[in-house]
Amino acid sequence: MNDTATTAGDAAATSIPAGDGLIHVRLLPPEQLTLYQLNFKYPLKLISPAPGQRAKSLTVFVLSYGGGLVGGDQVNLRVEVEEGAKLCLQTQGTTKIFKQTPESPPTAQRLTARIHAGASLLLLPDPIQPFADSNYLQHQIFELADTTTDTSSLVLLDWVTEGRAARNEHWSLTRFESRNEVFATTTTSTSNTQRGRLLLRDTMILDTATDDIGETLRARQDGQTIFATIIIRGRVFAQLIAYITARYTNEPRIGQKRWDTDDDSRRHSAVEVAARRSGVLWAASSVRGFLLVKVSGVEVEGVKVFVRGLLSEVDGEGVPAADGCITAAFGEGMFRCLE
Amino acid sequence: MHNDLTVHPSDNQTPSSAGTEEAIRDEIRQLETQLAAAKAKLENISPSPDISPPPLPPETLHLWLLLADSALPIGSFAFSSSLESFILHRSQTPSPQTTPRASLTRFLRLSLLSVSTTTIPFVAAAFRDPTAAALLDDTLDASTTCQVARRASISQGRALCSVWDKSFATSLLPANNTPTVTFYKPDHFAVSWGVITRRTGILPDTPYALHQVLFVFLFNHVKAVLSAAVRLSLIGPYVAQQILAAPDTRAMVQAAVERGGKMAVEEAGQSVPALDLWQGRHEKLYTRIFNS
Numbered sequence: 001m002n003d004t005a006t007t008a009g010d011a012a013a014t015s016i017p018a019g020d021g022l023i024h025v026r027l028l029p030p031e032q033l034t035l036y037q038l039n040f041k042y043p044l045k046l047i048s049p050a051p052g053q054r055a056k057s058l059t060v061f062v063l064s065y066g067g068g069l070v071g072g073d074q075v076n077l078r079v080e081v082e083e084g085a086k087l088c089l090q091t092q093g094t095t096k097i098f099k100q101t102p103e104s105p106p107t108a109q110r111l112t113a114r115i116h117a118g119a120s121l122l123l124l125p126d127p128i129q130p131f132a133d134s135n136y137l138q139h140q141i142f143e144l145a146d147t148t149t150d151t152s153s154l155v156l157l158d159w160v161t162e163g164r165a166a167r168n169e170h171w172s173l174t175r176f177e178s179r180n181e182v183f184a185t186t187t188t189s190t191s192n193t194q195r196g197r198l199l200l201r202d203t204m205i206l207d208t209a210t211d212d213i214g215e216t217l218r219a220r221q222d223g224q225t226i227f228a229t230i231i232i233r234g235r236v237f238a239q240l241i242a243y244i245t246a247r248y249t250n251e252p253r254i255g256q257k258r259w260d261t262d263d264d265s266r267r268h269s270a271v272e273v274a275a276r277r278s279g280v281l282w283a284a285s286s287v288r289g290f291l292l293v294k295v296s297g298v299e300v301e302g303v304k305v306f307v308r309g310l311l312s313e314v315d316g317e318g319v320p321a322a323d324g325c326i327t328a329a330f331g332e333g334m335f336r337c338l339e
Numbered sequence: 340m341h342n343d344l345t346v347h348p349s350d351n352q353t354p355s356s357a358g359t360e361e362a363i364r365d366e367i368r369q370l371e372t373q374l375a376a377a378k379a380k381l382e383n384i385s386p387s388p389d390i391s392p393p394p395l396p397p398e399t400l401h402l403w404l405l406l407a408d409s410a411l412p413i414g415s416f417a418f419s420s421s422l423e424s425f426i427l428h429r430s431q432t433p434s435p436q437t438t439p440r441a442s443l444t445r446f447l448r449l450s451l452l453s454v455s456t457t458t459i460p461f462v463a464a465a466f467r468d469p470t471a472a473a474l475l476d477d478t479l480d481a482s483t484t485c486q487v488a489r490r491a492s493i494s495q496g497r498a499l500c501s502v503w504d505k506s507f508a509t510s511l512l513p514a515n516n517t518p519t520v521t522f523y524k525p526d527h528f529a530v531s532w533g534v535i536t537r538r539t540g541i542l543p544d545t546p547y548a549l550h551q552v553l554f555v556f557l558f559n560h561v562k563a564v565l566s567a568a569v570r571l572s573l574i575g576p577y578v579a580q581q582i583l584a585a586p587d588t589r590a591m592v593q594a595a596v597e598r599g600g601k602m603a604v605e606e607a608g609q610s611v612p613a614l615d616l617w618q619g620r621h622e623k624l625y626t627r628i629f630n631s
Contacts, residue, residue: 179608201482203608205456210610213448213594220449222613253625254427281428283619285486292484294615 016041021077023060025119027084033058036082044075057086057330062125068096071104071135079113081121088122088330090337094161095126099133100174106135114185114193117146120153120236122330124311126337127159127226127300132172139179143195144233147184150289153234155326156180157307160204161300162225170225171218176206180231182290200290202229224281226303230293230310240325241291243313248284252276269316271309278302308338398515398541399551405511406536407555409562413498418491419567419629420454420560421618422446426571428617439573444582447564449611451595454560456610457482458492458529459553459599465533466552467544469522472534476525478604483527487621491631496528503535515541532556553596561588567629 016022021040028034033051035058040046045063062077069075081087097107115121121142130136144152158178163169179201186196204227208217221227232241252268268276275282279298284291293310297303312320312327312335320327326334405411425446429437461479465472483489503524512519517540525531533552542548565579574582582588609615621631 177608198478198481200484201478202484203482204612205608205610206612207610210452210598213452213591215445215448220452220611220613224613227612251623254424254620254623281616281620283485283616283623285484285489285619287484287486287489288481294485294612294619296613296616 017076018042019044019073019075021046021062021075022080023077023087023089024080024082025058025085025087026082033085035060037080040077043069043073044077055331057088057120057122057334059088059090059333061090061092063092064095067093068098069107069109069136070098071100071107073107075109077109077111079111079121081113081115081119083116083118085116086120086122086330088124088334090334091125093126094129097128097130097134097136097173097176099131100135106137106175108137108139110138111140112143113141114143115145115152115154118151119145120234120329121155122326122334123154123156123158124334124337125157127161127228128176128178129161129163130173130176131163132167132169134173135175136173137177140181141195142180142182143185144182144199145185145193147199147289150233150235153236154182154231155237155240155311156231157228157311158231159226159228159303159307160206162221165225171206171221173206173217174208177204179203180229182231182233199288200231200292202231202292204229223279223298224296226297226300228293228295228303228307230291230295230307232291232293233289236329237325239323240311240313243321243325244284244291244293244310245286247310248282251282271314271316271318274318275302275306278305280306282306304338308335311335311338402511402536402539402541403551403555407559409566412502413495415495415559415563416566417629418495418563418631419571420450420491420564420631421487421614421621422450422564422567423571423627423629424617424621424624425614426573427624428620440578443565443568443573447561447582447588448591449614450564451557451561451591452598453609453611453614454557455595455599456602457607459557459595460602460604460607461527461529462533462553462556463549463600464604465525465530466537466542466549467533469534469537472525472530473523475533475604476523476527476530479527479530482604482607485615485619487618487631492528493526494630496526496531497524499528499531499535500524503538507535507539511539515539517541529556549600550596553600554592557592557595561592570628 016039018041021044022037023035023046024037026034026036033055035048038046038048043064045065047061047063049059051058064073064075079087079089100106113121128136128138140156140158142154142156144154146152158180160176160178162171163173181198182200183198184196185193187193206217211217252272278301280295280302281297282293282295284293295303295307297306309318313324314320426442429442461475465475483492508519522534522538525534536542536552542552562583565583568574569576569579618631621627
């Protein structure tokens with residue numbers, strides 16, 4: 001982490017409610033990316049390494065004091081990425097969700113991000129790690145200003161692990177809900193921009209209250225220790241979307257044949273064999289202008305390698321593409337949370 | 340828990356208290372007999388409407404027989420709701436303990452849980468307010484993020500609307516004196532099920548009617564999965580009927596009705612994430628019989 005990190009926002013933010021934060025990125029002429037506003041209040045902490053002169057994007061680390069969130073913590077982050085600006089949100093280590101105490105409400109993290117025309121947002125955090133008896137609600141809303149020519153671009157990764165496996169936590173949480181919603185914006189007659197049509201809503205609900213169906217949450221997760229969702233949209237990421245779509249089209253078929261040993265129309269690549277060995281399952285869907293990827297796996301590390309491979313557009317041998325879409329648009333260091 | 344009537348072990352040892360206990364028990368029996376007699380008297384004077392469910396009028400029975408018929412031309416036989424993919428993913432990691440029947444009943448449990456939290460809220464909302472159908476349809480479209488599930492839902496939803504246009508609108512409605520109105524025809528199965536059951540004019544906007552709407556929708560889902568299981572040779576037709584007739588199955592459907600019926604569409608979501616993977620990967624099967 002750079003020592004000249006911007007943390008001045010903390011002092012200026014004494015009047016905002018606990019857990020609130022604001023990141024506002026602006027592109028000043030000719031090509032200078034600036035943090036127009038950066039505010040936050042405990043337990044939320046935002047750190048932005050000072051960007052270089054020719055930085056293609058700004059990075060902000062979204063952190064919490066103590067490296068996790070306890071019962072009742074409410075984080076409320078608002079993000080504004082103005083025209084021409086690029087912002088990458090990352091974390092430093094998994095977001096740990098501690099157990100809920102009897103008197104505390106659920107832990108909640110809310111994010112509302114508006115992506116203007118010609119702006120892009122990368123949200124590439126580490127996975128959420130819900131501990132035993134935790135109760136967590138995550139609600140992320142993305143507002144895209146330009147959906148006609150698709151210049152508001154977004155890559156979001158949302159993933160959750162089974163907990164602390166070393167402490168024999170395997171989906172031992174009480175409740176976990178993660179909701180990702182993408183809206184278009186509309187401009188009213190008074191030229192106020194407001195939230196418009198719902199474009200996509202992807203929700204995962206893990207709830208031990210439904211264990212009464214005769215199968216526990218742990219069993220329902222079917223041996224998978226991690227679930228990841230990737231949502232991609234926008235012109236900036238057209239090459240990435242094409243890459244992932246092609247990979248899914250060429251994905252080895254499933255069926256009676258043993259695909260890794262039987263004679264098939266082609267040899268399977270090292271990347272496909274590695275994914276297979278670490279129990280990665282994945283599916284990609286093109287829906288309503290988005291590419292939506294679901295990944296699960298029996299080991300966290302294998303899924304990390306796989307997701308990093310997808311986002312860095314690796315070839316069959318696992319070498320990232322030299323002209324990878326994310327690195328080309330945002331610069332180096334975007335995949336820290338995937339390493 | 341503190342209770343004045345609790346008999347302490349020490350009290351029990353004295354013979355006199357044992358006699359008192361017997362007397363109290365006698366009194367309770369006597370009072371219970373009196374209570375039952377009084378209730379029966381009341382029942383004879385005014386049968387209470389809230390104990391027994393309302394009777395099923397013949398036109399309602401007629402509607403349910405039409406909609407629960409496996410010959411209803413909406414093509415449900417073409418979809419396995421990802422059972423086919425689930426079974427093929429299983430067979431890659433064979434475990435000798437699991438019989439096909441056990442796999443199937445497990446799948447049914449998971450599938451019903453998933454449908455109850457992703458789809459049922461939309462059926463219920465469309466039935467309660469059929470005028471909101473267009474918005475509900477668009478919201479469900481935005482919420483169905485798996486393209487295989489989406490194709491299955493749209494195919495059956497449009498087919499149900501065709502049945503309405505080509506059959507119900509000209510025969511079921513005049514028979515029940517329901518005026519024909521034009522309304523938005525939803526694409527998605529869940530929304531069209533809610534809208535069409537309501538637009539027949541046969542069912543009132545009551546919780547009891549809504550319960551039937553959801554129950555038949557979910558029971559049809561179970562039937563479609565079981566019919567797929569028979570064609571996948573997991574079970575035979577007699578076992579399929581055994582499962583369909585089992586009280587456990589009824590209880591599972593009932594629980595799914597109750598769970599999904601009280602969820603708002605904004606709260607809907609996938610409660611069995613593994614199903615998303617199986618469903619999405621259905622297109623990756625070497626050979627497949629079904630479209631989902």
